[in-house]
């Protein structure tokens with residue numbers, strides 16, 4: 001890890017009277033940010049299932065998928081099975097994005113080779129006997145499964161494919177509830193105006209174990225963006241779990257209650273943030289920060305909601321992010337401005353991590369440790385091969401009780 005990264009960081013000495021002249025060379029932490037095949041973080045990410053599309057968005061046309069620096073094509077055959085293939089047709093390389101979806105798979109537009117959802121070549125219509133060593137022909141493919149309204153993909157080594165996790169807070173949908181599943185920039189902007197967020201996945205990932213920005217950015221800097229109670233400075237504790245890191249942010253409220261806001265980050269890019277309106281009880285959602293490449297990401301949200309709830313959309317000063325002017329973004333910055341403001345890929349050599357960054361430090365340390373574990377052939381934190389242990393308990397929520405002083 002670069003920058004000041006111990007649990008109790010000491011301030012840097014100020015060199016050269018603080019002049020901006022002659023600053024040291026700047027760099028990003030590539031181990032944490034580079035997600036392509038063969039990169040340490042790319043290999044760590046590839047050991048977990050990642051959501052790649054909303055199931056209902058997969059119609060009768062193939063869909064481009066960009067994830068972890070790879071370009072892929074996703075389709076659903078007419079039997080309803082989703083398939084995720086490397087897009088360059090193994091015959092002469094045109095893209096299967098222009099392929100024709102059929103009952104048994106996808107047919108390349110150029111010479112008609114037909115591939116099933118696992119890349120098996122089923123037909124080669126231009127060959128004299130209708131086929132040419134099809135048993136030797138396999139279009140590269142990845143396994144997919146559907147859950148919580150998403151198509152999930154596993155892009156890692158086949159022999160290390162874990163069980164697709166379930167989350168207890170997304171189970172047991174009540175008759176008055178629906179499960180909403182979305183992919184895009186909602187977590188950064190609060191609305192649906194960005195399909196892809198143009199900065200590193202790590203910047204959003206850092207944000208989730210950062211309870212202090214909730215107090216400043218979302219509350220006291222320009223006024224309350226979420227619950228008014230976030231203006232109270234919380235007492236914060238960070239703790240490691242079997243899956244990642246949690247924080248507990250305890251606030252003493254004016255009515256004599258305390259509220260303990262527990263938020264979770266699960267390796268390597270999963271989070272469950274409690275209700276931002278401070279609604280009591282367990283968090284109703286789980287989100288994944290899925291890297292598109294080193295400097296772009298999408299966020300996938302699955303959330304239980306009341307059937308009659310209005311669409312998810314955060315407004316500031318009565319306007320959603322996409323409707324605000326640049327001046328309004330400057331006057332009322334939110335998560336997008338703070339995170340995109342760190343640059344496409346933040347310059348970690350220039351960071352000065354402080355005591356309030358302990359959660360971020362814990363996350364990054366775990367990521368670094370588990371990149372090493374994967375490099376040595378081990379299995380990283382949170383992957384599971386036992387279907388009977390597929391369900392993960394989500395601790396996140398807003399938990400109220402009477403404060404000791406009021407009892």
Ligand code: FES
Pocket residue numbers: 089090091092093094108109110111112113
């Ligand atoms: S390029 Fe796909 S069948 Fe020829």
Ligand SMILES: [Fe+2]
Pocket residue numbers: 207213214218335
């Ligand atoms: Fe935030």
